[in-house]
Amino acid sequence: MDFAHSPKAQEYIERMSHFMRTHVLPAEAEFHAALGGTSDWTKWKLPPVLESLKAKAKAEGLWNLFLPDAHHGAGLKNAEYAPLAELTGHVPWAPEIFNCNAPDTGNMEVLHMYGSKVQQDRWLEPLLAGEIRSAFCMTEPGVASSDATNMQATAVVEGNEVVLNGRKWWSTGIGHPNCRILIFMGLSDPNADKHRRHSMVLVPLDTPGVKIERMLPAFGVYDEPGGHGEVSFTNVRVPLDNVIAGIGRGFEIAQGRLGPGRIHHCMRVIGAAERALQLACARAESRVAFGKPLTHLGGNLDVIANARMAIEQARLLTLKAAWMMDTVGVKGAMSEISQIKVVAPNMAQQVIDAAIQIHGGAGVSNDFPLTELAGYARILRIADGPDEVHRGLIGKLEIKKQRALRAA
Template sequence: MDFSHSARSGQLLDRLDRFMREQLAPAEATYAAQQVGGSDHRRWRQPPVMEELKAKARDAGLWNLFLPDPSHGAGLSNADYAPLAERMGHSFIAPEVFNCSAPDSGNMEVLAQYGTPAQQARWLAPLLDGTIRSAFCMTEPEVASSDATNMRATATVDGDSIVLDGRKWWSTGIGHPHCRVVIFMGLSDASAEPHARHSMVLCPLDAPGVTVERMLPVFHTFDEPSGHGEVRFDQVRLPLDHVILGVGRGFEIAQGRLGPGRIHHCMRAIGAAERALAMLCQRAAARTAFGQPLARLGGNGDIIANARMAIEQARLLTLKAAWTIDTQGVKAALSLISQIKVVVPGMLQQVTDAAIQIHGGAGLSDDLPLAALYAYARVLRLADGPDEVHRAVVAKIEMKEQLRGNTR
């Protein structure tokens, strides 16, 4: 395995780094100041500075970098995109600036890989242009959604229509003023085998029967302007051609969608950990207590060393997962993908917690990004499957390989 940057990836990383330092970092405070505040997503607006940054990023050729299909994006492999995602992880607003933010990135991958020409023309093209946003409606409040076969919301075929009914929540991006479409996953045939029961359907947000009932706070913050919403689908009738790939093929699509997406999440989290560690070290060097810099007190030296080692280990594991997807496909990388989803968010939570501790009370405030980074890490331990589910996947695959005699 060779994890060195390709010439193209290295060149893009240099340009991305320069853009983030010169254009994006100075605009972060303006972005925050232009937000409306509150829980009513109907009042939220896109901060004007975001649209300015997006236009500059597109002009700079730093656009849709995540898409491996060169007809739609940069044409990078997962391993080549990984360092770019890591660099974006240093800023909460960077992914949207470069049109690489979730859930849009995953939804665009679905449409690029599985969408019909008509679906791509209606929804993929404006998503690629960054003129609309989207959401993904899968998790439900009434069931343990860590087992997706539990889903009760339905997508029922009725003649030449498909009817959506049920309630979803934690639908990230649903509150964005530019959100125009969601991908809804629902039960189509309860009698089919478990992984052939569900369908994915493109649903315009303004379709009759779709109601965003509320935005859900995460650690008392509403993540404006995208947010996470609870949505009711009340007999939403759509043409059958809004189904993606075919009725009953929802899990097939999900497998293809989640592999690369988890690489993106984890590499961004590694970038966030690098930012937290940099802040920790700067504080440890600049602050003095009991006559010594904080870096020399107690076990702070060990904490710094452990953070560096944990970041390096997490990065190598994630790059291995990306390389395996590129060379052998998602199926061969299933254990690695689950491993990084446990390891990386846990590492970020640990590093950010240490950074908060060394900043004292300041680390808990909104004066610094550390509290938000900690919340982000904690959310990632549930997003795209909780730690326990991923550990179960790793254990299942490991037992199977060991009993086959495939020891490493």
């Protein structure tokens, strides 16, 4: 593995760093001031500064960087995009500026890899242009969704239609004013092999029978302007052509979708930890207590050193996973992808918490972004599979590998 960034990646890193410093970080206060702070998503509006920043980023070619396809994206490999995702992680709402925000990235990847020409023309193209937003409806409130085979919502074929019934929640992005399309995953054939029972279906948000029941707060925050919704589907009928790739291919698509998405999440949360460490160092040097800078009190130098080492370790492991995805594919990198999904959010949670402690009361206020970053890191230990599920997979793969080594 070559640890150096490619010339192409380095050029993007420099451009992205400049854009974040010059345009995004100075706009944080303006962005938050424009939010309504209400649970009523029908009243949510896009902060004007977000739209102006998106136009700037698009004009500068900092757009759709996550897609390795040179036609639809920037043609960057996973290992080349990873440091760019880290930079956007310094500000939780920044990814949308570059049209690189979840769940739209995963949904665009699904349509790019598995969508028909008609599906791509109807939904992928406007998503790539940033004209519309989307949501992914998989997790359910009635079952333990860490085991996706528990899924109870149904997607049943009736003639030339698919009929959807069930309830989903934590459907990120569904409250966005521009959300127009959902990807619904449901049970199509309960008698098939457990990984061939489910299908993914494209559902326009305005289809009869689709109802947003409520927006869910995470740590008391509704995460405008996209939010996370609980959604009911009652006899929702869509054409059979809305099925992605074919009936029974839901799990196959999910695996293709989640691999790159986990790399993106992990690099963004590493960026959140990096930002927290920057703020902690600045605070520790600028504040004096008991006649000394905070850097010389309470073992804070050890705290800062441990944070630096933890960030570096997590970053290297994540870059290795990205490199393996580029060289051996998602299946060959399954253990490493699960490893980073455990390591990166746990590391970030510890680093951000240490930064909050160094800031004292200011750390839990809205004067600094630390509580927002802390919430993101904690949520990520559940989103895209909880720590326990990933550890279970890592352990199984390790036992299998060691058994093979002994046999050899």
